[in-house]
Amino acid sequence: MTRITQLKAAAFAAGIMLPLMAGTALSQDAVNLRMTLWTANEAHLKLFNEIADAYKANHPNVTVTFDSLPFDGYTTTLTTQIAGGNAPDLAWILETTAGDFVNSGALSPLKATFEGAEGYNLADVTQSSLALWSADGEIYAYPFSTSPFGMFVNNDVIKAAGQKTPAEMIAAGEWNWQNAMAVNAAVAASGKQGLIVRDFDYKVWDNLASIWNGWGASPWSADGKTCTMTEQPMVDAMTFIHDAIFKQKxxxxxxxxxxxxxxxxAMTITQISRASLLPKENPFSWDLVPLPAGPAGEYAVIGQAGIGVFANSKNPKEAADFLAFFTNPENSAKLAQFFPPARASLLNAEVLGAANPLLTPEQIEAVVVKGISTGVVKPGHAGFAEIQQTARAALDALWVADADVPAVLKSVCDRIQPLLAQ
Known part of the structure; x- marks a missing residue:
């Protein structure tokens, strides 16, 4: 059973075809809303709870709790909750599974709620950011984060290894993957580690898009029907990654x-929401720079997340109303501290700089503003959870020193092609 079929079955089993108001609590009744998300970061949760408290001040009967689930396996856990009749009222949804959730009937329509919320200004939310989360003129989730991947770097360990910093390489026109990996290899030889692709951990292989896009590679064709893991750009990119792991260390x-x-x-690929993890005590000299250029030139990769309201929520009306408050202009500006907003009025270095005092205007312009305007979203596909797990199992053979890279990538295509063609 494909993931989208599972979602449809779960939605049907939960009875979401009932009229939307059937499960809605009366305004005077106590309402407890639960939102699932994949962050347990204290700074993130503190901000979310502050917004929820502000909402409660004007809606004293509504309480919102945030349920943090592990990133690895997040979607599987979420769909299990839905199928088990324990769906949250609201949830973060990964860009890779947007199609499944939007097209399954599991989510409540939101457009009328947004349009009716005082001061919301839906026209300020860019159409490009809404594309993944819309169907047939309706909006099914709000794109609360449209965040390019960048490179945080530790200049102290880089200099200690006798290497140029990325800023120095950028100034000299030398910031590319070959030179970046040489720096990481030198740092690793000095006793520290080199490059960490955050949240990859040899499991979330699609996060390697932050590297392979520099080769112009993609796991499947633009129409999603054909596996392209065996084409030369991907073979070259994965060979580069394999050599970086097992030859260069x-x-x-x-x-x-x-x-x-x-x-x-020395370096990590991640998004600006992780800037809150930078050490407050015993800090090191750090920088945030764009991803290095690859053989295909300069590029940017965007991770996007939406927040949707489940149609089988006991309180879909209240959940949608809270979401409109959570993503209104004022709160979007606050959330921009960690999650680049979808509102055009907020997508500039001045606003993002005020929300992100740790980052310089130059860092915001080069990584965030430019990345959003030029980047491509991480690959997604209908039934992505099953495709992701199937490819992950096949890629296990790649993470050994003597792996035959083209042969492993062929095995990936052999396994996922039937899923792509469904």
Missing amino acids: AIPGPGVSADFFAGDA
Whole structure:
């Protein structure tokens, strides 16, 4: 059974075809809303709870709780909750599974709620950011984060290894993957780790899009029907990554634990929401720079997340109303501290700089503003959870020193092609 079929079955079993108001609590009744998300970061949760408290001040009967689930397996856990009749009222949804949730009937329509919320200004939300979360003129989730991947770097360990910093390489026109990985290899040889692709951990392979896009590679064709893992750009990119792990030792190997934000590594690929992890005590000299250029030139990769309201929520009306408050202009400006907003009025260095005092205007312009305007969203597909797990199992053979890269990538295509063609 494909993931979208599972979602449809779960939605039907939960009875979401009942009239929307059937399960809605009366305004005077106590309402408890639960939102699932994949962050447990204290700074994120503090802000979310402050927004929820502000909402409660004007809606004293409504209480919102935030349920943090592990990132690895997040969608599987979420769909299990839906199928088990324990769906949250609201949930973060990954860009990779947007199509499944939007097209399954599991989510409540939101457009009328947004249009009716005082001061909401839906026209300020860019159409490009809404594209993944809309169907047939209706909006089914709000794109609360449209965040490019960037490179945080530890200049102290880079200099200690006798290497140029990324800023120096950018100034000299030398910031590319070959030179970046050479720096990481030198740092690794000096006793620290090199590059950490955050949240990859040899499981979430699609996060490697932050590297392979520099080769112009993609796991499948633009129409999603054909596996392209065996085409030369992907073979070259994955060979580069494999060599960086097992020959250069520039990327920590399987089973090696290292935390960039604890000062263990030279570089990490992640999004600006992780800036809150930078050490307050015993800080190191850090920088945020764009991803290095690849053989295909300069590029940017965007991760996007939406928040949707489940149609089988006991209180879909209240959940949608809270979401409109959570994403209104004022709160979007607050959330911009961690999550680049979808509102055009907020997408500039001045606003983002005020929300992100740790980042310089130059960093925001080069990584966030430029990244959003030029980047492509991480690959997604209908039934992505099943495709992701199937490819992950096939890619296990790649993470050994003597792997035959083209043969492994062929095995990936052999396994996922039937799923792509469904």
